[in-house]
Amino acid sequence: MLTDPSPLAMLIFLIFVGFTLGISFWFASKSKSSASYFAAGGQIPWFVNGVAFAGDYLSAASFLGICGMIARYGYDGFLYSIGFLAGWVVALFVIAEPLKRMGRYTFADALNSRFQSRAVTFAAGLSALVVSAFYLIPQMVGAGALIMPLFGLPHWMGVIAVGLVVTVIVVSAGMVSTTYVQFIKGALLVLFSGLITILILNRGLTSTDDPVAMQPQVLTVTTSGEKLIDGTPLGSGAGQARIRGVGQLASLAKGPNGEDRTSTGPLSPWGFLQELNQSQVILWNENTQSTEKGKVTTYSPIVVSGQEVLMPGRSPLFQGIKSDSIWPKLNFISLMLALFAGTASLPHVLIRYYTVKDGRAARQSTVVGIATIGVFYILTLFLGLGAMTGGNIDLTDSNMAAPLLARTFGELPFALVSAIAFTTVLGTVSGLIVAASGAVVHDLLVGWLQIPLSDHQKVRFGKLVALLVSVMAIGLGIWFQKFNASFLVGWAFSVAASANLPALVMVLFWRRTTGAGVAASVLVGMLSSLTWILLSQETFQNVYGYAKNDAAQMALVPFSQPGIVTIPLGFLVVIVVSLLTRPQPATENE
Amino acid sequence: MHFDHQPVNESAPQSLASQQGNARLGMRLFIFYTSLYSLFVAISAFSFSSLAIPLFGVPAAVTAGFGLILGAIVLAVLYARACTSE
Incomplete structure (x- = not known):
């Protein structure tokens, strides 16, 4: 933790969360039917739905994870921005209108509209549940990262806090309140990211010659769990030390007359990038070793050119x-394919097409969503690079880069950005839990198990499922604390794209597709991508706890991102199984 | 194996022509954008040094990234304006 909690920041933050909860309770009084709970009755205005798309999609991974990755490694985080936005092209040009025409509440409705097959309902419902759960993990990890600097509380308490607030939102009113929370949050996120970017550009770039900026830092986590910074206990009291905030320029390019400079003054957006391109930046390498004392992580400064910072390949993920070697290249292509194909396969994105009245509104709201999301992703580059050069990066947690950047401009921006980031998590998690809840009630209980439920019972079961999913999300958020949020979302996109996209595309564009083909494709895509991830080096290292070299030897797949193998596999399965089975009449039940 | 060129239609026949026109336009724009995105990914993976070429005072990687994001927004707006309503 870099700084002490601020009462002003806490107050503003609590007002924000209270306001969000107030909206939820207000909409709760208007939302009684299952159509309203799961799909907002199909009556959300297209512009509101478009901004809510952004509020839903711009998750902790986008705001905290991407900014953090850019702040630590440069351009690599921007690759996620490019991939995430490109995915919306698939959603708008290929999926939006036909999907709207084919479904009512869930992704499974659309997938099954030609078959009325229980097998398809089961596969699609299970897939929606698994993908939503996977996507929940980085949101909860991000929530914990936000609470740490704001309240001075441990990560796990932040995860529990967001879990409780989201449960109140979802259980109180479902999709209507979730939509308006996402609308407000999406608008505020883009607005305040723009304001912080203006502050960054107005501050310009400054170099340092302070020798302290080039001193390594050593974090030791002893076998008893105590944390030491350069041998001194971690904390803010007497005889304790904090980890030092980093993020400086070693030098700037010479001025127009050949003079040395230490500050540029205010810059235009492109001028900021051009100045950085000619500067020397202090970045930090990280090396962790297990010793008799415990786990020792050494953070060592290294000076790199600005041009290198503005190129991919500095983070461990993209090096x-x-x-x-061909394997890292395939890993990169696989991730970019998953980001491209994953957006149109995410159940919580797809259900937003059912909250508007028709295909035209679905199309218009997607365009608003793309514009809002695109502007935000351009801002992420400035936010990340602003954090990289702002002197307040916490080396132990890349997810905190954006809020800590805001703190360099004062407590008020910090409080506002933290509050908005927290509502970011609330908005996304609420949408995910509604999607998971809809999948369980409509697809698994009513569709697959064929349990007859009244409209009122569907809502009650939906709320019960939402509660259970929230508890599960809290547990997963604590377990995956050490991961970068963007990295985790990459996996969620891979599973979604592998399980859902092949079946969805083939249902839309190939009349010979059968229900058996769809069900098999969803199940094979989901299981193969999950299995691939569980057998990868990253999982052995970061989830099972093996050292890097041991994890590399034990991994059973050559790279960690499964999409390049499992997405084509999904297409292959749906084609082969469809050709081997008879097309069903519209009313056939499997 | 025969692939249909338009999405399988599930709705009222009177809007069929409108739906098919929108779908054809969407598919063309999708293929165009996918080609650009694929080119960017391929260059990043197999011709890494090309990303360092200066374009407007910054590495081409930055210019290409901005181009892909802004290009998606522009194509989305064009698509929305060109589509006929149902």
């Missing part, structure tokens, strides 16, 4: 694209 391989600079090598001659």
